[in-house]
Amino acid sequence: MALDIHRQIPASFERVQRSEYGYNAKQVDQFLQRARVSLESPHDAAEPINSSDVRAVSFDPVKGGYSAAVVDAALDRLEDAFARRERDELIAASGEEAWLREIGKLSGILRGRLHRHDGERFRRPAKNKARSYNTADVDRLCHELVAYLEHDKPLSVDSVRRAVFRPETGRDGYEEAQVDAFLDRVIELMAAID
Incomplete structure (x- = not known):
């Protein structure tokens, strides 16, 4: 096609x-x-x-x-x-059931991390001076994602793509690479659903 x-x-x-x-x-x-x-x-x-x-x-x-x-x-x-x-x-x-299984599998993986406690969803950088993301900002987006996935609250894939987090230094924030990789999977899921 x-x-x-x-x-x-x-x-x-x-x-x-x-x-x-x-x-x-x-x-x-x-x-x-x-x-x-x-x-x-x-x-x-x-x-x-x-x-x-x-x-x-x-x-x-x-x-x-x-x-x-x-x-x-x-x-x-x-x-x-x-x-x-x-x-x-x-x-x-493979049929719609196969697609739904793929979506369900990815959703389950993402939900596991989303349901962790605030401040504990992602790793902290190993180096004290490493750039990191503000935990409260990332956790706030995670709450929105739970509402989207589990309560049908509207959230556009573009708002996830354009998410901006205040910078932190070292262990005060979440490791940027891990958050970015997670959000890539979220975007993959949202693009497949919408």
Whole structure:
């Protein structure tokens, strides 16, 4: 099933001022070309891309590059398109029950961490000077996620993608890498559900 990538990604992006930093335009364009092939003709893709690849992609900062906010918004739409296709392919190949089992398994893993006590959901950095996330900010988002998953409270996947936590230093906060990895899985689940 081919999806119209032109509805997901504009032909070109606005650039920031020459003195400001944005995303490397060549890297963005190359990635999006690979994404176009993967989305429109997946069997022709030399290097197939999936929703997790879109979520994980990063670009070098360069002066006068593409506006990060505009590219990020387009990548979010692209990730959602890949997630919908992946869901549809799983359902077509294995049935809706298989998709529901996958969703249930991932949801169960995430809920295990979400139900931990405030201040205990994630590791603390091993190094005293390491950057970390404010525990109260992360815990607040975790409460919203529990309400979304268990009580059908509205929460958009974009609000999780754009979550910002106040910085902490060392053991005063949660380890950034672990929180980021967890939120990637949350986004994966929400994109598959919505």
